[in-house]
Amino acid sequence: MKKWIKIAGLLILTFPLAVPADDFTYITNADNTITITGYTGSGGNVTIPDTTNGLPVTVIGFGAFKSCTNLISVTIPKSVTSIGEGFTLLGPDGEYGAFKGCTSLTAISVDASNTVYSSVDGVLFNKNKSSLIQCPGGKTGTYIIPNSVTDIGLYAFQRCTSLTAVKISDNVTIIGYYAFETCTSLTNVTIGNSVTSICVGAFQNCASLSSITIPKSVTNIAIGPFFLSGGGFSGCTNLTTITVEALNPVYSSVDGILFNKDQTSIIRCPEGKTETYTMPSGIISIGIGAFSGCFRLTNVTISTSVVNIAEAAFSECTGLTSITIPNSVTHIGNDGGAPPFMVVGVFSGCTSLTKVYFLGNVPSLDGSPMFTNADNVTVYYLTGMTGWEATFAGVPTALWNPLIHASGEKLGVQTNGFSFNVTGIADHVVVVEACTNLAEGVWVPVETNTLTGGSIQFSDPAWSNYPNRYYRVSMPQ
Secondary structure, X not given: OOXXXXXXXXXXXXXXXXXXXXXXXXXXXXXXXXXXXEEOOOOEEEEOOOXXXXXXXXXXXXXXXXXXXXXXXXXXXXXXXXXXXXXXXXOOOOOEOOOOOOOOOOEEEEOOOOOOEEEEOOEEEEOOOOEEEEOOOOOOEEEEOOOOOOXXXXXXXXXXXXXXXXXXXXXXXXXXXXXXXXXXXXXXXXXXXXXXXXXXXXXXXXXXXXXXXXXXOOOEEOOOXXXXXXXXXXXXXXXXXXXXXXXOOOEEEEOXXXXXXXOOEEEXXXXXXXXXXXXXXXXXXXXXXXXXXXXXXXXXXXXXXXXXXXXXXXXXXXXXXXXXXXXXXXXXXXXXXXXXXXXXXXXXXXXXXXXXXXOOOXXXXXXXXXXXXXXXXXXXXXXXXXXXXXXXXXXXXXXXXOEEOOOOOOOEEEOOEEEEEEEOOOOOEEEEEEXXXXXXXXXXXXXXXXXXXXXXXEEEOOHHHOOOOEEEEEOOO
C-alpha cells in the first residue's frame, strides 16, 4: 500500500509491491483500488474476487494469467474496469491482454452488472459488444463473430490453436494487430464485406491457412514496418492463394499473388508458393517483404520493367540459389522510411543464394543491407556496365563474360544443326539468344545451358528455317 512518510522535512513515496493473497499477486493503487498482477494457483475454474483487503479489484493487469495452461474458465467481477490494457512490446511475443498463452481456457465470463465488459459464449467483449477483446485460447472448431461487433481487437484470437474456422460478420470494419496470430489450426476465414483494414500480423503464423479472399471493402492491408516484413500473412507457410474481389478499388490479385490495383507493385506473394514464379510485365516495384519467407521458391524471374526492390523483398527465401536483376532496376533496399540499422536486407537469410546477376549499372542502395546472413554470395555484372567495384553490398563481384568461339572444328553446320562452343566460368548458366534482324534488335531465347566444366557445345536444329540468324549469350532472366 502506498504511504507518505515525512522524514526531516522530505516526502518519500514507498512504491507498491506485489503481495501474495491466496492464489493471486496484486498491488494496491494510489486510489485505494487493487490491480491483479499475477495468478499462482493450480488452474481449473477461477473466480476473481471483487474485493481484496476490503478494497475493490478494478484492474486485471496485462499478462496477469500469462501461460496459465491449466486455467479452464475465469469469472470477472462487476468491479473490474480494466483487463489487460497496455503492452510491453508490439509484436507476437509482446505481453498484451491478461490471458495470453492460456491454451486450455474455454470460457471468460463477466458479471452482468459490470459496466465496462461483457461476455457471450465465453468470449470477452466491451459492454455494448461492439469490440471483441479476447477469445479464450482453448476455443475449438468454428466461431461466428456476432453482428454487433465492429472491430476485432489487438491479439483478440492470439494462439487459439484449436480454432479451425472463423466467420467475420459484415459489420466488422477492422481486424486488429495480430488478431489471429498463431491460430495454427485455422483453415477457413470468411472476411465480412465491411472490413476496411487488416492490420500488421493479423494472420501471422496461421500455418494451416491455404487461401484467403479479400473483399472489395478492404482499402488497407498493412505491409508491416521494416522489422515486421510480410505484413498480415507472414508465417502462413501453406498459404498459396490470396484472392481479391474484382471491385476492390485499391488491391488486385493475379495467380494468387497480391498486387496494387493497377498491378504496378507486388505487395505479397503467399509463402506457400512453390518452385518458380515469373512476374508479369508492367511491374515497377517489389514491395517491402513481398516474397519474404517464400522458402519453397527456387526461381523468380523479375520483370524487366521493375525499377525498385524494397527492403526484405526476398528475405528468408531459403530455396533461391540465384537471381537476375534486370537493367531497369535503379534502387534496392530501404526507401528512406526507416533507420538503416533496423532495415531487413533484401536477401537476408537466403542461405542457398550463391549468384546474383545484374544486367545493368550498379543500383543505389542508400546504405541499406542486402545480403545479411546470406553467405557465399557473388555478384556478377556485364562488360560495359558502370559503377561496379571489387565489392557490392559487402560481397565480392566478378565480371560475367562468357565467350562464343568464332573458330574451331565445332563451329558451323553439324549433323544436328548449326553449332558453336561457348566457354566461361564453370557451372554458370548462360542463355543463347537469336535474332533474325539486327536493325530491329529483337532477341529471343533459344536454349539455356550450364557451363559444366566451363564450356558447352550449342546446336540450333532450326537454323535453316531463317534467311539470317545471329546469336549471342546472356545472363539468365
